[in-house]
Amino acid sequence: MSDLSLDKLLQKAENKLQDVHEIVQEKAYELIGQSYKESIFVSITEGFRSIEHQHKLYSQGRTTPGSIVTNAKGGYSYHNYGLAFDIALLDNDGKVDWTIDRRWNKAGEIGKRIGLEWGGDWTSLKDYPHFQYTFGLSLSELRSGKGPKKQAPKASSMLIKYGDRGNHVQLIQRMLIHLGYSLFGGVDGIFGSSTFKAVKAFQQALYLQVDGIVGPKTLEKLYNNFNKTMF
Known part of the structure; x- marks a missing residue:
């Protein structure tokens, strides 16, 4: 039987989401995690798509063999700008x-709840695997060279999770290592699979909700346990 652990699904997603906007990546990881709680196994199949590849997909079923799979020509899909991704669902044996x-x-509902647009709501050609986050930008604006503005993370959320990068991740990694948890990449500032596993192990040991996300409660316990060892 295939490994359907959340960790494995997130690892596979990380490879597929390269060149996708960071905020869209975070929403993809959140979709995987929230769906997993509902026993829905989400696998990311595609993220960024070049305009050339989009042209080929548009030709399928029109000028080349196969069925029509998209109404979007090259430059007319949010995939071409790293603002969309596609998924597949896996059965209990790990097969698509x-x-x-x-x-x-349900996956579509979860996606919409976290701010994504879902292709399953489209009327002309339903695209159930498709999710996008447009930042309010139209395709014509994107084609003209306009892109999403840099957005600072919301401090109020206090959620540090898989896919995050930066000094705040380094701080968590240092505390975990000091508390005896092994991190394959050391203090690299990248919340990857190794940090995810360590956070879950810490949460389990402290009887917290085991979700691999560093929220206020997990962060408080990390600080408290770290400080105890310093004095």
Whole structure:
């Protein structure tokens, strides 16, 4: 049987989401995590798509063999700007299952709840695997060279999770290592699979919710336990 652990699904997603906007990556990871809680196994199949590849997909079923899979020409898809990703759902054996059922609708609901647009809501050509986050930008604006503004993370959320990078991640990694947790990459400032595993192990040891996300409660326990060892 395939490994359907959340850690494995996130690792696979990390490879597929290269060249996708950081905020869109975070929402993809959140979709995977929230769906996992509903026993829905989300696998990312595609993120950034070049304009040349988009042209080929548009030609399929029109000027080349195959069925029509998209109405978007090259430059007319949010994939071409790193603002979209596609998913597949896996069955309990880890095999891709394209049967459109309640799981797809639930995944779509979860995606919309975290701010994503879902292709399953489209009327002309439903695209159940497709999710996008446009920052309010139209495709014509993107084609003209306009892009998303840099957005600072919301301090009020206090959530540090898989895919995050920076000094705040380094601080968590230093505390985890000091408390005896092993991190493959050391203090690299990247919240990857090794940090994710260590956070879950810490949460389990402290009887916290085991989700691999450093929220206010986990952060407080980390600080408290770290400070105890310093004095």
